[in-house]
Amino acid sequence: MADEVETFLKADLPNLAFPVLEDIRRQGKLCDVTLKVGDRKFRAHRIVLAASIPYFHAMFTHDMVESKQDEISMQGIDPNALESLVNFAYNGRVEIDQNNVQSLLVAASFLHLQSVKDACCNFLNKRLHPTNCLGVRSFADQYMCTGLVEAANKYVQKHFKDVMRSEEFLNLPRTDVLDILGRDELNVSTEEQVYEAVLLWVKKEIDSRQDCLPELMVKVRLPLLTPQFLSDRVATEELIKSSHKCRDLLDVARDYHLMLERRPLLQTFKARPRCCSDIPGMIYAVGGLTSSGDSLSTVECFDPLVSRWSVAEAMSTMRSRVGVAVLNGQLYAIGGYDGQDRLSTVEVFDQSTKRWKKVAAMNCKRSALGAAALNRRLYVLGGYDGVTSLKSVEVFDPENNVWTILSNMLKHRSASGVTVLDGEIYACGGHDGLSIFDSVECYNTSTNTWRYLAPMMSKRCRLGIAALNGKLYAAGGYDGSVFLKTVECYNPEKNEWRPVKAMKVKRSRVALVSTYGKIYAIGGYDGSTNLSSVEMYDPEKDTWEFVSPMTAHEGGVGVGVVPVEPEV
Incomplete structure (x- = not known):
């Protein structure tokens, strides 16, 4: 009979052994190395340090001169941090606080203790603030903490309105200011705040910084400033008036507003609005129809971060085919049909009070209208x-x-898709009661004029339209014979439409919105059934996927996105 072998495993032996090693060290027994920093000394066991800290593993196992020394001098490391990390080698614990986090991170980097370094980065990340984020970013960059650098960059972008007033921002070198001001992802409600940031930085040390003003002003997207702001605030600023280069930039920005035909030649500035994709928006679905055809006053909102719908305060009026837009963080419900009459009335939902209130009525009754917010005004x-x-x-x-x-559109348009792109208002498709259109026209607020652009690939009325990442997306609708699930994308630089991935479901009367870097197609009608389902489009992957359906609506709703201001 062959010998039988049994294996006994005491799985918790390492966990039991290390506390004993720590106790032996506390008694000063069997220690075979002393680490010296300045006049501080820490006794330890080579084998424990080599097993737990990569720096000492390399030192003690590769015949370095220190491997034979009883006392090793450590340079460029904080003694308290070294003590904490030697203790960590025995017990796997280290306490991190505001006072020691930087010295611990430096020491952990030196000793190649990635887990402690990551813990320090996580500690700093959770405590980012407008007053410290730029300093944290610089520190993280110095010690190659790429994840923390990225987190700090996103924080700067997300909270720019507060960061720009901090001492850290005002003390930044010119190159860092240029880098920040050039970012597409700055979270600003208007470009005026970027202009103000430039002046704050320059005026902090005006004698040494005044010469930087022209290159900083190039980073300000001056075409996005209103003609009134350009005249009243920019043109009257003494620093601008005293700089030939800045006056030239101002003239180019004015030409952008006044001379549409020259826009393609004006490449001095970016004219695309900034868009911080880290700022989530709550999607509000407003009004619409019941399955029996009655108008609704119901409102519900969708949080894209948790993919959940919840019921919000109902409007004071039932509204189907309602126009919806968000202006200054407030949700407007405009016109529509109450089951008997087309409406001219308008009401607004205030996020802070969670209540609807009436504002001035439009001059015209309108249902199936288009609505958009631009330059602190609401356009229908x-x-x-x-x-x-x-x-x-x-x-x-x-x-x-x-x-x-204002000036009339070039066509009579009902049930068109309307949105804002690059500071102009686009009206796509729709119908005039006789014909359904593929045509697209664009409105310039400065000149109060409309012009045609390249037509869509398909005729569409009751379509959804949304802008994302400098492009327009037109989805669904009805072409006169077929209910559509196709989607097309408009590139304003090429003035052309191209197809992208179709939705999973045919959707006429679909509401399309963009938030958090994605597009949502909400509700609609597929030719036989009113839809409560919702699909989300990822432009990077060119894919649609279903997300949580509406709970209080079916069919055609008006939709707006109310940005959620980041908490400081």
């Missing part, structure tokens, strides 16, 4: 007044609570 266009499709356009000034008529 087209729609149906109960008799005919409209081409009229009006603008709302919330400060004075008044609507003003």
